[in-house]
Amino acid sequence: MSSGNGKTLNLTLEVWRQKGPKDPGKFVTYDAHGISTDMSFLEMLDVVNERLNEKGEEPIAFDHDCREGICGMCGLVINGRPHGPRGATTTCQLHMRSFKDGDTITIEPWRATAFPVLRDLVVDRSAFDRIIASGGFISVSTGNAQDANAIPVPKEAAELAMDAAACIGCGACVAACPNASAMLFVAAKVSHLGLLPQGQPERESRVTKMVAKMDAEGFGSCTNHRECEAACPKEIPVQFIARMNRDYLKASIFAGRREARAGDSA
Amino acid sequence: MELNSAIPSGPIEKKWDKHRFEMKLVNPANKRKYHVIVVGSGLAGGAAAATMAELGYNVSCFCYQDSPRRAHSIAAQGGINAAKNYQNDGDSVYRLFYDTVKGGDFRAREANVYRLAEVSANIIDQCVAQGVPFAREYGGLLANRSFGGALVSRTFYARGQTGQQLLIGAYQALQRQVGAGKVKMYSRHEMLDVVVIDGKARGIVVRDMVTGKISSHAADAVCLATGGYGNVFFLSTNAKGCNVTAIWRAYLKGAAFGNPCYTQIHPTCIPVSGDHQSKLTLMSESLRNDGRIWVPKQAGDTRPPHQIPEDERDYYLERKYPSYGNLAPRDISSRSAKEACDAGRGVGPGGKGVYLDFADAIKRLGEDAVREKYSNLFEMYERITDENPYKVPMRIYPAVHYTMGGLWVDYNLMSTIPGLHVLGEANFSDHGANRLGASALMQGLADGYFIIPYTIGHYLASNKLDKVGTDHAEFKKVEAEVAERTNKLLSIRGKRTVDSFHRELGKIMWEYCGMARNKAGLEKALELIPALREEYWQNVNVLGGGDELNQSLEKAGRVADFLELGELMSRDALVREESCGGHFREEYQTEEGEALRDDERFCHVAAWAYKGKDQTPERLVEPLAFENVHLQQRSYK
Numbered sequence: 040m041s042s043g044n045g046k047t048l049n050l051t052l053e054v055w056r057q058k059g060p061k062d063p064g065k066f067v068t069y070d071a072h073g074i075s076t077d078m079s080f081l082e083m084l085d086v087v088n089e090r091l092n093e094k095g096e097e098p099i100a101f102d103h104d105c106r107e108g109i110c111g112m113c114g115l116v117i118n119g120r121p122h123g124p125r126g127a128t129t130t131c132q133l134h135m136r137s138f139k140d141g142d143t144i145t146i147e148p149w150r151a152t153a154f155p156v157l158r159d160l161v162v163d164r165s166a167f168d169r170i171i172a173s174g175g176f177i178s179v180s181t182g183n184a185q186d187a188n189a190i191p192v193p194k195e196a197a198e199l200a201m202d203a204a205a206c207i208g209c210g211a212c213v214a215a216c217p218n219a220s221a222m223l224f225v226a227a228k229v230s231h232l233g234l235l236p237q238g239q240p241e242r243e244s245r246v247t248k249m250v251a252k253m254d255a256e257g258f259g260s261c262t263n264h265r266e267c268e269a270a271c272p273k274e275i276p277v278q279f280i281a282r283m284n285r286d287y288l289k290a291s292i293f294a295g296r297r298e299a300r301a302g303d304s305a
Numbered sequence: 306m307e308l309n310s311a312i313p314s315g316p317i318e319k320k321w322d323k324h325r326f327e328m329k330l331v332n333p334a335n336k337r338k339y340h341v342i343v344v345g346s347g348l349a350g351g352a353a354a355a356t357m358a359e360l361g362y363n364v365s366c367f368c369y370q371d372s373p374r375r376a377h378s379i380a381a382q383g384g385i386n387a388a389k390n391y392q393n394d395g396d397s398v399y400r401l402f403y404d405t406v407k408g409g410d411f412r413a414r415e416a417n418v419y420r421l422a423e424v425s426a427n428i429i430d431q432c433v434a435q436g437v438p439f440a441r442e443y444g445g446l447l448a449n450r451s452f453g454g455a456l457v458s459r460t461f462y463a464r465g466q467t468g469q470q471l472l473i474g475a476y477q478a479l480q481r482q483v484g485a486g487k488v489k490m491y492s493r494h495e496m497l498d499v500v501v502i503d504g505k506a507r508g509i510v511v512r513d514m515v516t517g518k519i520s521s522h523a524a525d526a527v528c529l530a531t532g533g534y535g536n537v538f539f540l541s542t543n544a545k546g547c548n549v550t551a552i553w554r555a556y557l558k559g560a561a562f563g564n565p566c567y568t569q570i571h572p573t574c575i576p577v578s579g580d581h582q583s584k585l586t587l588m589s590e591s592l593r594n595d596g597r598i599w600v601p602k603q604a605g606d607t608r609p610p611h612q613i614p615e616d617e618r619d620y621y622l623e624r625k626y627p628s629y630g631n632l633a634p635r636d637i638s639s640r641s642a643k644e645a646c647d648a649g650r651g652v653g654p655g656g657k658g659v660y661l662d663f664a665d666a667i668k669r670l671g672e673d674a675v676r677e678k679y680s681n682l683f684e685m686y687e688r689i690t691d692e693n694p695y696k697v698p699m700r701i702y703p704a705v706h707y708t709m710g711g712l713w714v715d716y717n718l719m720s721t722i723p724g725l726h727v728l729g730e731a732n733f734s735d736h737g738a739n740r741l742g743a744s745a746l747m748q749g750l751a752d753g754y755f756i757i758p759y760t761i762g763h764y765l766a767s768n769k770l771d772k773v774g775t776d777h778a779e780f781k782k783v784e785a786e787v788a789e790r791t792n793k794l795l796s797i798r799g800k801r802t803v804d805s806f807h808r809e810l811g812k813i814m815w816e817y818c819g820m821a822r823n824k825a826g827l828e829k830a831l832e833l834i835p836a837l838r839e840e841y842w843q844n845v846n847v848l849g850g851g852d853e854l855n856q857s858l859e860k861a862g863r864v865a866d867f868l869e870l871g872e873l874m875s876r877d878a879l880v881r882e883e884s885c886g887g888h889f890r891e892e893y894q895t896e897e898g899e900a901l902r903d904d905e906r907f908c909h910v911a912a913w914a915y916k917g918k919d920q921t922p923e924r925l926v927e928p929l930a931f932e933n934v935h936l937q938q939r940s941y942k
Contacts, residue, residue, distance in 0.1 A: 188447055
């Protein structure tokens with residue numbers, strides 16, 4: 040079957056190659072000719088890899104899975120921008136019609152201390168899992184739940200919670216931030232759960248623990264560059280960071296008072 | 306080998322209750338003495354691992370992705386069914402049960418389906434308590450929508466990202482247990498074999514996908530929740546990494562494989578755009594609530610859609626199935642699309658597409674209302690096709706989406722290997738020959754949250770399990786086998802890439818074991834697949850080494866297993882001389898072209914038992930009894 044509009048591109052790629060976490064790594068130039076504009080960016084890399092394989096050269100390693108923009112596994116810095124030139128788009132959903140014939144495209148992994156490179160374009164994002172494990176949940180064991188309609192949730196709150204919950208955990212916010220901060224990721228989870236009535240009992244402890252864990256994992260602090268928001272493929276706004284800061288401040292003040300009260304009664 | 310479904314006696318409404326009372330329990334203080342392995346971290350695996358850990362068991366959970374949050378359940382868009390009857394429109398546990406049995410074309414086990422419908426309501430309660438932001442009405446209560454194969458609104462949803470939100474709920478529960486030290490999580494680990502000692506599943510052998518290290522893990526029981534095998538077709542809506550390896554290895558170790566030929570072809574996917582295509586993208590079935598499906602009446606009509614007047618369009622689902630219309634079940638909708646395209650009435654490049662048109666919905670509800678319901682799906686469509694579905698109708702075509710077949714399990718979700726349990730899409734159990742929309746999420750979470758946590762206790766309490774460590778000779782033996790297979794793949798250094806074999810296999814499967822099948826085609830597939838497999842082991846080229854992150858090697862192992870599975874699927878499809886649900890044999894159809902079942906000869910589950918390399922597997926049969934829903938020809942007219 041022919042391509043939708045039949046256009047093809049001849050491109051030059053500058054790709055980051057790195058054998059392993061300890062290898063210094065370097066850019067290697069590859070030719071990518073005859074690329075259909077209907078291909079996704081990852082399909083373009085598939086084609087390049089097939090050609091490398093046929094020549095007996097090891098293919099470029101990159102993370103990907105669902106290829107429909109929801110699993111959060113893919114993520115490349117393309118011409119200096121996490122997930123590439125198109126807004127609100129994951130790498131797998133970026134299509135080659137966003138590029139011009141003759142372009143040189145630079146492809147790098149996420150770069151952040153807390154995301155070490157494992158190989159080529161593959162990084163270790165397990166720090167995100169550890170942040171969630173520190174408190175990014177509602178403590179409700181299976182079977183504890185009451186009827187789902189027992190607590191009404193205002194539609195506006197549910198919608199706003201959903202805006203925050205749309206985070207796919209890809210890490211583009213960290214890659215985009217000059218401080219490699221994970222504030223947008225953490226704020227999205229803190230807000231998602233903090234906006235719902237079910238999330239109230241642990242609201243203060245959650246934000247305290249998650250922020251402490253984020254710091255411990257080596258992520259930087261937020262200095263309001265807002266690069267995270269621009270890079271986020273799910274358009275999660277920085278207002279959630281403000282919301283988290285407010286919760287964090289409240290938690291720091293009240294936690295101290297509660298400890299004092301607990302001391303009195305003891 | 307015998308298939309004992311272990312269905313409890315008594316009336317269907319009482320079976321699960323009775324069974325829960327009769328099952329043995331593990332003393333709360335003793336649960337921590339048991340260790341359970343869960344492979345897969347999607348809705349079934351994630352929910353199971355979290356819940357078993359909450360109960361006190363020690364759990365090890367494995368996934369091939371870099372985080373358990375990425376399992377492919379995340380991509381489910383439309384929703385999850387539950388018999389809550391919040392809409393007061395006549396829903397009930399019995400109706401959900403009835404719809405599911407009928408939707409599955411009378412090839413599912415009644416008792417399992419009833420239990421699924423029963424626990425469906427608990428799932429919604431649990432998810433809301435976890436903070437899943439389901440869609441709500443202005444009064445703050447939960448909203449519902451309709452899905453295919455049902456005349457009630459029982460589908461709960463979170464925009465077009467329901468799977469994502471449910472999975473994140475399960476993932477958060479799982480991470481809570483990771484933080485509590487009750488679950489040890491192994492991401493970027495791929496299970497390459499199961500270890501059976503004294504007839505019981507006692508562990509697995511895995512490969513660390515970063516270092517390449519092959520290691521053993523021992524346990525008292527093993528749960529596989531590794532999803533479906535639609536990627537045998539190369540092009541499917543599955544994630545690129547989805548594979549059959551875990552359940553295929555279990556099959557080779559003695560777990561019977563149920564109904565491998567039952568494949569769901571989803572009617573609403575974005576059509577293929579070229580040979581570079583690496584996967585297919587689904588457009589949620591929920592779109593069929595408001596979108597109308599049509600093709601031009603005249604074959605070869607190449608006018609753009611807006612130039613085709615109303616009376617020259619064929620809204621074929623509305624015409625053929627007036628009561629269900631655009632919400633006819635998936636198998637029927639897919640076949641109708643294929644028929645229209647085969648008759649030369651398809652649209653778009655190559656004529657492989659039909660329109661899904663929102664013009665009427667936009668006229669009726671306004672663009673904003675349509676945007677609120679479906680904006681993310683519309684954006685996704687535009688990103689892929691460069692066409693704006695608010696202005697021009699979407700083009701869709703059927704694509705492989707789900708596999709109803711899987712490892713055979715009894716009522717306790719245990720395979721024919723004692724101790725090896727199988728959950729979610731990886732088992733064969735609840736959907737018969739066709740799955741209804743919004744039922745996969747329901748089944749995954751039912752298995753994980755509400756069924757395995759009970760039945761695993763029964764298994765552990767009623768079996769004497771000797772202490773087994775990874776120093777046991779059997780672990781060493783399996784490790785050596787896994788290492789040898791890996792080395793073999795790396796040493797062939799032939800001329801063809803793994804992907805080129807995978808594409809070729811996919812073409813064979815789609816052509817001969819896809820939406821419509823016939824005897825001659827299946828026999829052809831049974832010649833082509835073994836020949837391709839033979840070539841694979843002579844001529845595949847897998848570069849790099851075994852002791853490093855090597856994505857070609859990962860793919861190579863999976864494709865090797867697909868090359869065996871494809872043969873079993875074709876064999877199963879050949880022997881089942883009837884049409885049912887997603888299995889459509891051209892020789893067996895009604896005059897109107899509908900699936901024609903043969904209840905005399907095939908009202909049963911076919912489960913295949915491995916008999917050794919180059920031996921024909923044995924076809925075991927579990928008869929299906931329909932005591933509550935009477936066997937009838939499905940009608941959606």
